[in-house]
Amino acid sequence: MGANPASIDWSHHPGLAALERLAPRMSEAPVAVAFSGGADSTALLFAAWHLWPDRVAALHVNHGLQAAAADFERHVRTMCASLGVPLWVAHPPVPLTPGDSMEEMARNARYRALAELARQAGAGEVWLAQHLHDQAETLLLALTRGAGLPGLAGMPARQQRHGITFVRPWLDVSGAELRGWLREQGVAWVEDPSNHDQRHTRNRIRHRLLPVLEDAFPAYAQTFARSARHAAQAQALLQELAEADLAAVGSPPVIQRLQALSAARQANVLRHWLRQVGARQASEAQLQQVLRQIAACTTRGHRIHLRVGRGYLLRQGQVLSYWPDEAQLPKPDNL
Template sequence: MAALQRLADSQTAGEQGPVAVAYSGGADSTALLLAAWRLWPQRVCALHVNHNLQPAAADFERHVRRVCADWGIPLRVRQVRPTPAARDSLEAVAREARYAALASLAREAGASTVWLAHHRQDQVETLLLALTRGAGLPGLAGMPRHMRRHGIGFLRPWLDVDGAALRAWLDAHGVSYVDDPSNQDQRHTRNRIRHRLLPVLQESFPAFAQTFARSARHAAQAQALLEEMAQADLQAIGQPPNIRRLQALSEPRQANVLRLWLRQAGARQASEAQLQQVLRQIAACRTRGHRIHLRVGQGYLWRQGEVLLYKPDEGAAGPNL
């Protein structure tokens, strides 16, 4: 299978430490775990996070334990119970808890990277979901191949691999996996995209998965350039940002560097409308007496002398803009 070669060619494969695979028991992570085990049988370990969010979670954990015992793969399991605060989505809190748990398990296993099984169709769903939310380039870039959270690297080696081919490979080899019943719940936007929209796209544009994924890669490259520019501009305007130096930049560059600064300052859930209001206040700030005090995300931005300051609400620091 071509996916095996992609694993063999990955940067992580060149390392000599443990190969830690996030293993839910579903088809995608089962294929990744089995492929990695075939390539590096002495180095692979499985990491399983039980969110306790549905009755089937205990069955998933039992299945994972049984499969790893049958294959002789070391397994580490972590129980988490996500508890979202007001205005937080359970999905987002559960996702953050999962990454934190996977990072902790990887450190315990002596691994520097966790492998994730997201594939081409997952990337397309992420891109379409971002479009429904009016996302900017960070959203349109989809899921990154490499990222770092909680001091651990995360790698998605199969973003260019067809998910249907992975499932067919498992079925052809008689490998068992579990189907998450929540994936059929079309109250969730992602599931509606998967079950209603993708079949129509497949019928009308058979190559849509490849072309959409390519567009996401282009967006990711553009976003990387914007990040580099923002880093350079932030160094030039200072931290906290000097208002006069900000005003010397074009408005798009102001918005770009402010997104980076706000993200680093702990802002979350800041809207496009709030950012535009900040830009208007910066443009109007021409006198010493001009006051700036704005609600931005879950916190406040204000002027103090010649600079801008930001403070998130207590306990609000978290995921990025």
Template sequence: MPAPANPCEQALAAWCAHWLSASGAAHTSLKPVAVAYSAGADSTALLMAAKQRWPDSVLALHVHHGLQAAADGFEAHARDFCALHGISLRVEHVQAAHAPGQSPEDAARDVRYTTLAGMAQQMGASVVLLGQHADDQAETLLLALSRGAGLPGLAAMPDRFQRHGVVFGRPLLGLPSRVLRAWLGAAGHAFVDDPSNTDLRYTRNRIRAILMPAWEACFPGFRPLLARSAGHAAQAQTLLDDLARIDLAQTGMPPSITGLQSLGRDRQANALRHWLRCSAGVAASTAQLDELLDQVADCRTRGHRIRIKVASGFVTRDGGHLAFASPAGTSPI
């Protein structure tokens, strides 16, 4: 009896067709392809779909975070599974301990992306595929709502993005977890379950265990609707980014104070968010941005001083312009 069709294969084909068409690239330009392979269910289903699509050009990248004893078992399973299916595997051991004021989830994610990008570049991979699915997208949006996020947060996860000079793709955002797990069971592919995913000390896990079932009970099939809302937010954010670039072309980069003062407060806020994100990779809190806007409005004399903490640095005044001073005495941006 033939193995059941992997639902990831069609999703992966659609993702490839969309992005190859948008870039004008050829199908072969994606080779070799790397899959971020944790040994969990989602990345296992994606890895097998990629293996089906590119039999001789798939690489598996496994990051050992060193955060729990079970991580050694994840690595052992990944090695056995890839050996069984003839897939090249690269493993990197990292320490993902979080800094003061940083959540463990954020620290692990940052280290993971940095490590995946480094491995992909070393192995010549054109793209790194990630196994996040429709449930992850819904959880991300609910988490953003719980934090009072703006449009960038409400846009949730894009299906394609660049980080550390590497293209990452999420072809499974339209597939729910239960579909992937059902296929793995039918096909007889083993995977591991991360025990930390049931630890209710983590906000995302509480959303998964408590909120998601409640939403499903009240609004069956809600996942694509939340994904649609995230798509609308992403589209609106794209327009705001376009407007910010237009305004910053007039104010300069870094922005001049008088140039900002010629804009309305909402456009000032939009331009400043864009400047901080693109130039320094930081985001101001609502309170920090409000204080900065107030200081820009009051800055009418040569001696007016501006110094407002944003992330790990400070927004300061540098003559007639704003500047972002990075920590540890690095040069202002």
């Protein structure tokens, strides 16, 4: 670990005040920290341990996807033992099917594993160490992908996944300051070698683009975070509208009722409904084709049979239906 916990100077920890602000809303349940062994999660674990030494628990997920994974786990076990922090570890597989993104599937498996570990630890929340500069990277990554408001809203400070609340208390805290504090205190962490692999878009943003932005616009991270908050507020309003519109058009949606909405509201409510029925995100081209077909659906015999995400959107009588599996599609005479 390097530093003696008793000798650490907490007066300059850049993220401590943000954690202290969480105290009024905390229950008596354990404080669960997602602990990879990297710099950010190390700073978070130490801060939580300092504030609530008898309540903090560490959660570590080891997918075994890289050669250094076993070393990470050993470091995490040593660190937690030195602090007297109980550690919960999971080794979830990462199921892949053709066309899947390894990064996305590993992230989804990690969230499921963290939620299960939190339940085992008796915690209702998991704290994540993403910070101000991670949020800026996320926003830029969303822009490179042509994302809509959900992507431009960045990472939420709180979100529900798999029955557990995930909390990001440091979205306004500088990552550079967190690492600076760890160095000052002599606290060791592990560096994930994949963070320097510039085949990944996020890493190219981090190593090539962010230094240029910081040179030209020193406050870019703060202004990007503010833009993300504005986008999140706008997305919340769209979500409320989608819920109200879905209640009006029905689930599954009645085509004639959809046609009474503007194209923008049709797109908004259809995205919401498709998420509810488990569809993968429709591409912009797919959604525009759906809207064109809804507009053209003025006769009883008009057929709608479109690929959306990985499934199919069909007209069945007066409503739209979504079928995730091509093998289960109804026969034409049943549409």
